[in-house]
Amino acid sequence: MLSNKKIWVLxxxxxxxxxxxxxxxxxxxxxxxxxxxxxxxxxxxxxxTDLFPDLVMxxxxxxxxxxxxxxxxxxxxxxxxxxxxxxxxxxxxTAVGAFQGGAFEFLAKPFDLDEVGRLVEKAMLNGEEAxxxxxxxxxxxxxxxxxxxxxxxxxxxxxxxxxxxxxxETGSGKELVARALHQHSPRANGPFVxxxxxxxxxxxxxxxxxxxxxxxxxxxxxxxIGRFEQAANGTLFLDEIGDMPLRLQTRLLxxxxxxxxYRLGGRDLIKAKARIITATNQNLEMQVHEGQFRADLxxxxxxxxxxxxxxxxxxxxxxxxxxxxxxxxxxxxxxxxKKIDPGLVQHLCQLDWPGNVRELKNLCQxxxxxxxxxxxxxxxxxxxxRQSSSASHPSQENPDWILGLKQALDRDREATDVFESYKxxxxxxxxxxxxxxxxxxQSKAARQLGISRNTLAxxxxxxxxx
Numbered sequence: 001m002l003s004n005k006k007i008w009v010l011x012x013x014x015x016x017x018x019x020x021x022x023x024x025x026x027x028x029x030x031x032x033x034x035x036x037x038x039x040x041x042x043x044x045x046x047x048x049t050d051l052f053p054d055l056v057m058x059x060x061x062x063x064x065x066x067x068x069x070x071x072x073x074x075x076x077x078x079x080x081x082x083x084x085x086x087x088x089x090x091x092x093x094t095a096v097g098a099f100q101g102g103a104f105e106f107l108a109k110p111f112d113l114d115e116v117g118r119l120v121e122k123a124m125l126n127g128e129e130a131x132x133x134x135x136x137x138x139x140x141x142x143x144x145x146x147x148x149x150x151x152x153x154x155x156x157x158x159x160x161x162x163x164x165x166x167x168x169e170t171g172s173g174k175e176l177v178a179r180a181l182h183q184h185s186p187r188a189n190g191p192f193v194x195x196x197x198x199x200x201x202x203x204x205x206x207x208x209x210x211x212x213x214x215x216x217x218x219x220x221x222x223x224x225i226g227r228f229e230q231a232a233n234g235t236l237f238l239d240e241i242g243d244m245p246l247r248l249q250t251r252l253l254x255x256x257x258x259x260x261x262y263r264l265g266g267r268d269l270i271k272a273k274a275r276i277i278t279a280t281n282q283n284l285e286m287q288v289h290e291g292q293f294r295a296d297l298x299x300x301x302x303x304x305x306x307x308x309x310x311x312x313x314x315x316x317x318x319x320x321x322x323x324x325x326x327x328x329x330x331x332x333x334x335x336x337x338k339k340i341d342p343g344l345v346q347h348l349c350q351l352d353w354p355g356n357v358r359e360l361k362n363l364c365q366x367x368x369x370x371x372x373x374x375x376x377x378x379x380x381x382x383x384x385x386r387q388s389s390s391a392s393h394p395s396q397e398n399p400d401w402i403l404g405l406k407q408a409l410d411r412d413r414e415a416t417d418v419f420e421s422y423k424x425x426x427x428x429x430x431x432x433x434x435x436x437x438x439x440x441x442q443s444k445a446a447r448q449l450g451i452s453r454n455t456l457a458x459x460x461x462x463x464x465x466x
Contacts, residue, residue, distance in 0.1 A: 005124060008053040009033045010040050010070065011086065012063045016109075020057065023113050024120070037062055037070035044074060052078060055123055057107070060087040060098070068098055082123040086111070088143075095155030106152045108145070140176055141324055142317035146309040150177070153306055158184040165241075165301050166279040168308030170447065171358030174279040175239060177308055182235040187275055190234025195227050198243040198443055206248055207264050210255075216265025226263065228255070231274035241301065242282035242293060242452055243443070253297045276301065282450050292452040311353040311360060318349045321357065325364035326376075333369055340367075340376045347378055351385065424462045431459035 007029050009020050017033040024031045032053070034040040044052070056074060058067040071083045085098050088109040098106065104123045107116065140151065154177070157164065164181055166174045175194065182192045200208050207216075211226030227236060238244070244252070255261045256276065260269045278301050287293035311318070322345060330337040353359055363385065371380040378386060431445070435456075438444040446456040 004028065004030060005054045006030045006032070006051070007120070008040060008043075008056045010037060010056065010058040010062070010067065011035070012059065016059070016086070019113075020116070023116060027117065029120075037065045037067065040070060041073060044077070053081070055082050055084065055120060057084045057086060057120075060085050068103075071098075071103065084119055084123055095151045095158075099155040099158050106155070108148065108152075140173070140180055141320055142314055143320065144309075144314035144316040146314045147317055150306065150308065154180055154184065157181060157304065159186070161185050161187050161235075161275040163275070163301055163303045164277050164306060165284075165304070166277065166306045166308060167284075168279075168281065169310045169356055170281050171356035172308040172310055173357050174281075174308050175237065177306060178235070178237045178239075178277045178279060181277055182237075182275075185235070185275070187234050191231055192235050192237065193227050193231035193274070194237040194239060196239045198240040198447060202245050202248075205245070206251065209248070209252075210261055210263055211266075212264035213266045216263070220265070223263075228261065228272055228274055229270060232271075233273050234275070236274040236276055238276065238278045240280060240282075240447070241278040242280040242284055242287055243446075246292070246294070249294045249297050253294060253300065256297075256300055281447060282452065287452050287455070290452075290455060292454050311356045315349050318360065319345050321360055322348065322364060325361045326368050329365040329368035333365070335369055336374070338368060338371060338374055338376055341378070344376060344378050344381070348385075427459040428462040431456055435460070 007024050009017055009024075009031060011017050011020075011033075012035050014035070017035070021031045021033055032043070034043070037058075040056075040058075056071070058071055060067040062070075067085060071085065074083065075081055082104040084105050084107050085103045086107045086109060095106070105119050107119060140147075140154075142148070142151075164178075166177050168174050178194070179192060182188065195208060197205065207220075207224060207226065209226050209228055211224045211229055212220050214220060214223050251261075255272050259272050261272060262269060284293055284298050284302075288295045288298050322340060326340065327337060329335070348360075355362075363382075366382070367376050367380055371377075373380075431449070434449055435442055435445040438448065442456055443453060446453045449456065451459075
């Protein structure tokens with residue numbers, strides 16, 4: 001199928017050019033290789049139409065050149081020319097610029113030759129024109145493979161306003177991702193309106209979302225515009241969607257299905273013109289299984305699902321994030337910019353960061369302001385950060401609760417239905433412990449456990465735990 005297709009390869013690494021030449025020629029394709037974008041452009045401008053390439057594979061980072069600029073110049077002359085960009089890593093601006101500038105796909109280095117073949121064949125069939133955008137990126141930083149995959153997904157979604165569900169742990173950057181989706185979408189000129197489902201009492205949430213007319217309920221002294229209306233022609237970001245009460249889930253589903261709604265106490269239908277992006281740190285599939293979240297709403301929101309990796313899954317990004325946050329803190333708090341000891345950077349890379357990027361940012365802000373010397377050392381850390389991850393988390397091979405469980409089973413060898421009995425005890429004890437640690441705040445405890453408030457209440461009221 002790909003026999004005799006003409007492929008042009010642009011890369012300043014002779015090893016990459018050699019590998020691609022050998023592989024593509026083995027598949028029956030005609031390959032021309034270039035180390036400089038200027039050479040490729042000259043060949044393109046002097047070539048007759050029948051010698052134009054069917055596909056270009058271009059590295060983004062060239063010696064003294066930008067592969068994206070070369071790609072844009074090519075597509076001005078041949079708009080339907082598919083281009084696969086190659087990169088070891090990219091930032092959000094690069095990813096969005098590549099896709100909106102016409103790139104068909106990213107090929108991550110080092111690459112698998114089977115993946116090269118798959119992408120080349122797919123590009124031959126599906127290349128199409130895309131608009132150019134000069135939008136600036138917002139602060140999403142990282143070079144790790146887990147983070148780069150997220151960046152590439154954001155680039156792919158930059159031409160759409162499709163609903164997206166963002167999942168990830170608390171502090172991992174879900175709202176940053178939502179803002180990036182908005183800023184690099186066709187709705188970028190519209191408003192970005194965010195609302196946290198867990199931060200607003202249930203009895204006020206409906207009015208907050210949909211607004212109300214004067215006199216709709218006690219205390220409604222004037223008309224209020226809801227968040228849906230505020231986000232018209234823009235993006236409505238519903239954070240912690242797993243905490244939305246079932247009653248409101250039903251109404252939200254109806255609005256998404258019908259595209260219109262009433263304010264509380266209102267009689268005039270209002271068109272729903274906002275794109276919906278949602279986020280959660282909970283397991284919505286489990287909530288659906290437990291009847292705490294509507295399955296039909298879940299599938300409507302999860303047209304596209306993005307997972308933001310935890311910081312411990314992208315440790316390679318920690319040094320870059322540290323320097324970025326220290327510089328930001330110096331500018332924000334008007335203090336001299338400080339350097340950080342390489343040994344301290346290495347130490348911080350070993351920690352588990354349960355609070356993720358948010359926790360690292362808060363620590364950097366503290367160090368930028370409080371560290372007395374120009375170079376930040378390990379001694380400048382708060383005491384809870386001075387031990388390494390392995391030292392601060394002793395061996396869990398046989399923690400006390402496992403030993404206690406073994407002893408209990410030894411005392412009760414004739415017991416039946418052991419799993420359900422001990423499962424109920426574990427759920428109740430875990431729930432009570434976390435609620436106590438959260439100062440009695442059940443909403444906070446539910447978020448920390450990754451479950452709904454109703455599930456937490458069931459654990460606390462478990463009658464099979466005695």
